[in-house]
Amino acid sequence: MTTTLNLPEADLSPLDEARAQLRGAIDFLELSEGKYQMLANARREITVSIPLRRDDGEQEVFTGHRVQHNFTRGPAKGGVRYDPHVDLDEVRALAMWMTWKCALLDVPYGGAKGGVAIDPRNYSPAELERVTRRYTSELIPILGPEKDIPAPDMGTDENTMAWMMDTYSVAVGHTVPGVVTGKPISLGGSHGRREATSRGVVDVALAAMESRGLAPERSTVAVQGFGKVGRGAARFLWDAGTRVLAVSDQYGAVHNPSGLDLPALEAHVDRTGSVVDFDGSDSLDRDLLLELEVDVLVPAALEGVLTRENAPRVHAKVIVEGANGPTSAQADQIFKDNDILVVPDILANAGGVIVSYFEWVQGNQSYWWSAAEVEERLHTRMLGAWEAVTSYARAHDLSLRSAATIMAVERVAEAHRLRGLYP
Numbered sequence: 001m002t003t004t005l006n007l008p009e010a011d012l013s014p015l016d017e018a019r020a021q022l023r024g025a026i027d028f029l030e031l032s033e034g035k036y037q038m039l040a041n042a043r044r045e046i047t048v049s050i051p052l053r054r055d056d057g058e059q060e061v062f063t064g065h066r067v068q069h070n071f072t073r074g075p076a077k078g079g080v081r082y083d084p085h086v087d088l089d090e091v092r093a094l095a096m097w098m099t100w101k102c103a104l105l106d107v108p109y110g111g112a113k114g115g116v117a118i119d120p121r122n123y124s125p126a127e128l129e130r131v132t133r134r135y136t137s138e139l140i141p142i143l144g145p146e147k148d149i150p151a152p153d154m155g156t157d158e159n160t161m162a163w164m165m166d167t168y169s170v171a172v173g174h175t176v177p178g179v180v181t182g183k184p185i186s187l188g189g190s191h192g193r194r195e196a197t198s199r200g201v202v203d204v205a206l207a208a209m210e211s212r213g214l215a216p217e218r219s220t221v222a223v224q225g226f227g228k229v230g231r232g233a234a235r236f237l238w239d240a241g242t243r244v245l246a247v248s249d250q251y252g253a254v255h256n257p258s259g260l261d262l263p264a265l266e267a268h269v270d271r272t273g274s275v276v277d278f279d280g281s282d283s284l285d286r287d288l289l290l291e292l293e294v295d296v297l298v299p300a301a302l303e304g305v306l307t308r309e310n311a312p313r314v315h316a317k318v319i320v321e322g323a324n325g326p327t328s329a330q331a332d333q334i335f336k337d338n339d340i341l342v343v344p345d346i347l348a349n350a351g352g353v354i355v356s357y358f359e360w361v362q363g364n365q366s367y368w369w370s371a372a373e374v375e376e377r378l379h380t381r382m383l384g385a386w387e388a389v390t391s392y393a394r395a396h397d398l399s400l401r402s403a404a405t406i407m408a409v410e411r412v413a414e415a416h417r418l419r420g421l422y423p
C-alpha cells in the first residue's frame with residue numbers, strides 16, 4: 001500500500017511539507033484527526049528580541065526563536081541555527097523533523113529547534129558571543145538537561161555551545177554541562193561529535209549504493225554544501241574510494257570530471273574560506289551541481305533545493321539528504337517515478353543527534369568513550385536504522401521517506417497513548 005498525498009501545483013513551504021508528511025503517516029496508521037492536530041503543532045514556542053551592542057557602539061536588534069515540538073519521549077532536542085533566512089515557520093518544521101529523527105533512531109528525546117535571523121559572517125566573534133548569551137538568557141526558563149538540550153546547526157559551532165553552557169550555568173549558579181551537546185571536548189564534549197553527521201551520512205550512503213549495485217570505487221558523487229556536513233561527507237566518500245566530481249558552498253561550485261583531490265581541496269578551503277578557485281577544478285554553476293551525471297547526490301546545505309522544477313533533470317541514482325528538508329514532495333514524486341532512491345533526512349543525517357545523545361550519556365556517567373567506540377556505536381545505530389527502514393518500506397511498498405516518517409510517528413503516538421492525555 002502506498003501513501004498518497006494530494007499534491008498541490010507549487011512546491012510547499014518547509015512547514016507545509018512537514019505537515020503533509022505527517023498527514024500521510026497519520027492516514028497510513030489510521031490515527032485520529034486529534035492526533036494529527038496534536039503533532040502538527042508545537043507544544044511550546046518562544047520568540048525573543050535580541051539587542052546587540054556592536055563593537056563600534058551602535059545597537060542592532062535580532063529576532064530569535066525556540067520551538068519545542070514534542071516532549072512525549074523525553075526532553076526536547078535540536079540545534080540552533082544562525083542564518084538570515086530563519087523564520088518561525090522554518091524553525092517549526094525543523095523542530096518537527098527533530099521529533100521524528102529522535103523517535104526513528106530511538107534516542108530518548110522529543111524534538112526542538114532554535115534560530116536567530118542573523119548572518120554570522122558579518123559579525124565579530126565578540127558580537128556573536130553577546131548575541132548567543134542574550135539569546136540563551138532569554139530562553140533559560142525553558143532550557144535544561146531534562147527540558148530542552150540545544151546543539152549546533154547551520155551557522156553555529158562548539159564555541160556557540162560553550163557560551164550557551166556558560167550563560168545557563170552562571171544563571172542557575174552551578175556548572176551544567178548537559179544543557180547543550182556539541183560542546184568542545186575539553187568542556188565535556190564527545191569524541192566524534194564534530195564529524196558525526198557526515199559519518200552517518202556516509203554509512204547510509206554506502207548501504208544505499210550497495211543496494212543499487214554501486215561499488216564505491218566505481219561510483220561518482222556530487223556534494224552540495226561544504227560546511228559541517230558536506231565537507232566530511234565528501235571526505236569520507238573519497239576515503240571509501242568514490243570519485244567526488246563536484247562540491248559547492250555559498251560562494252560557488254567546483255568540478256573535475258576525473259575527481260577532485262579532497263585533501264588538497266580541504267587545504268584550499270582552510271586557506272581561502274571557500275571552494276571557489278581551487279586549482280585542478282573548473283568552476284560550475286551552483287545550481288547545475290544538482291543536475292550532474294553522477295551516481296550519488298548529497299544535498300548538504302539548505303532545505304527546499306530539489307523542487308518540481310529541477311527534479312526532472314537530476315541524473316543521480318541515489319540521493320542522500322545530508323541537509324534537513326532538501327526535497328519537496330513534488331520532487332519526491334518525480335524521483336519515485338524515475339526510480340531514484342532518496343534516503344530521507346531524518347535517517348540520513350541522524351548521526352549528529354545520535355552522538356549528541358552519546359555525549360549526554362557520557363556526561364551523565366562522567367565516563368568517556370574513545371573515538372573508536374563512538375564511531376563503532378554510531379555505525380551500528382545508523383545501519384540498524386537503515387535495515388529497519390528499508391525492510392518496513394519493502395514490506396509496505398513505501399518510499400524510504402514515508403516508511404521512516406510512519407515508523408517515527410507511530411513511536412511518538414504510542415508513547416502518547418501510553419501516557420494518556422492530561423487532564
Ligand code: GLU
Pocket residue numbers: 077078079080149150151152153154181324349350352353354356
Ligand atoms: N542540528 C543537528 C540536526 O539537525 C543536530 C541536533 C542535535 O544534535 O541535537 O540533526
